[in-house]
Amino acid sequence: MSDNQTSLTPNTREIDITKKTVKMQVSATDKIISTIIYILFSLFAFICVYPFYSIIINTISANDLSAKGEIIFWPKGIHFQNYIDVFKIPGLGNAFMISLGRTVIGTLLTVGASAFLGFMFAQEDMWGKKFWYRFTIITMFFNAGIIPWYLTMRSLHLTDNFLAYILPSVVAPFFIILVKTFVEATPKELQQAASIDGAGIFTIFYKVILPISKPILATVAIFSAVNQWNSFQDTLLLVTDSKLYSLQFILYNYINQASSLSTMVNLQNAGSTAMATLATKQTSTSIRMTVTIIVVAPILLVYPIFQRFFVKGIIIGAVKG
Amino acid sequence: MRSQSMRSNSFRKFLYISPFMLLLAVFAYYPLYGWVYAFFDYTPPIPLSASEFVGFKWFHSLVENQVKIDQLMQVIWNTFGISGLGILFSWLPMIFAIFLTEIKAVRFRKFIQTVTTLPNFISWVLVYSLAFSMFSSEGMVNGFLHMTGLTDSPTMFLQSSEHVWWTMWAWATWKTLGWSAILYIAAIMGIDESLYEAAYVDGATRMQVIRHVVLPSMMPTYFVLLMLQIASFLNNGLEQYFVFQNAFNKDTIQVLDLYVYNLAMGGGSYSVSVAISMLKSVISVVLLFSVNGLSKMLRGEGIV
16 A cells, blocks of 8 residues: 555656556556566567577587577587688678678668658648659559569669669658658748748758757668668569678578478488588588578667667657658 | 749759659659560560560469469468458557556566567568577477477478468567557557546556556557558568478468569569569559548548
């Protein structure tokens, strides 16, 4: 009872939802429900984290143990040779540069375009504004399909071309909505004052809008960077030149090899010689896992820093979008 | 005079955005021209200009014999099954959000939210890599079952056609549940404080507050998201099914997007594949507008 008394005083440090829940009467069934909630959420959190954890401990454990799937909770026979070996794989460094390059260039262009277009669509007087805004937004719900898209890209000579990674993603309707909503929520007077002082549209954009839009632009940047880093389908469809392979594509090839090998074992129709050649060609389990860690590492590193940030960003956008 | 300068100013503003509109025209609208491939007898090395115009031949070919009909029906059945499971459990993120906000320990709640949104930010290739490390015949799960003596021979989790719809649903849920809950959390934070006050005054228990205050406030958000999900019923996406497909589960995992890809890139049947793509896009647009109309009728506002 005394617990309830103290918690009735408003707790200003915390966000609303805590205030709402602490005032509730605590009955026996409530306690049972609470316990169940805690257990279920802990379980789901475990399921979300364990796969990452298990791969990490496998990459630093003795390779023969991890190949048999015996590393479950703790690393055994710790070593870091896998991380040294993995950098010797030909093509991996190049794929890393491709992934990094498309992420940096693509993100810069997407953020710039989203900021500018979001700002422009928040302008009241633009020729055909309503039409062009719809022209942009409709593409979120409608596309021709991947094969017509592939055939178009081919006819534009964008197959085996680095630009194919960048150009299609520059105009991103969802990000434009986010920025437009944000700019529309800022005081009109800011832009008007600058305009009276003789500032042109680019000056207003650069000096007034960009500085105040930092939070939403950071959200757009992180989403766009994650999209670029994770992108796989465009390499799959458009690229045959191994110089343009991304990390995701290389990783997929490794798992696919491993997967076809175990498929053959599973089918039990493979001749022993074919099996032997495949087995020697196949990338070892620990190397495959190490590549996985290298591909996922940037996300794992960046994610905790930006998590709260983009949750706020998406909520700002969700209000309208 | 003044209005003329304003008009030229407003046109100048359009000129500034025109390069971007051109990009959009090229990458989002020009591919629609690719639909003409569906009406030609197109085989890759021969250019379209030298290909024969065949009208609706490829559309007819989809249903010309029982084998093809069966194949297409299986693909549509898979698409419906997997999308259907998603829609059947579309309330999960809402429940997730409601119970998450019920957790009083702030740190625990923030930890759970952080951890459960993480999978949303990794690619399907990475998800498959995790899945393969966990569930392949040499993976951790089989290793664990073997060590504890529960099984002798490894279980083929990934290389089986059994329960594929469910495993695909489970992976998709694992990846997106925490993230999808965020919109509902935003909606819960927006609930008017006085509604809670009124409920306490009436002596409502926790579950009663959830049932009579929180749930009804979630309904508009749920409805919009459900409608969008129904509108994109045919678009399961390619990546998830592409990475998880293998010789064993191929028949039950092939959704329309994967089927279209396999037909063109695997079999070289571009024209048929474009024909299916085209039908799919048209049906999707019809679905979107129907759902939008339905939403306008029921709630007085559209979703698009």
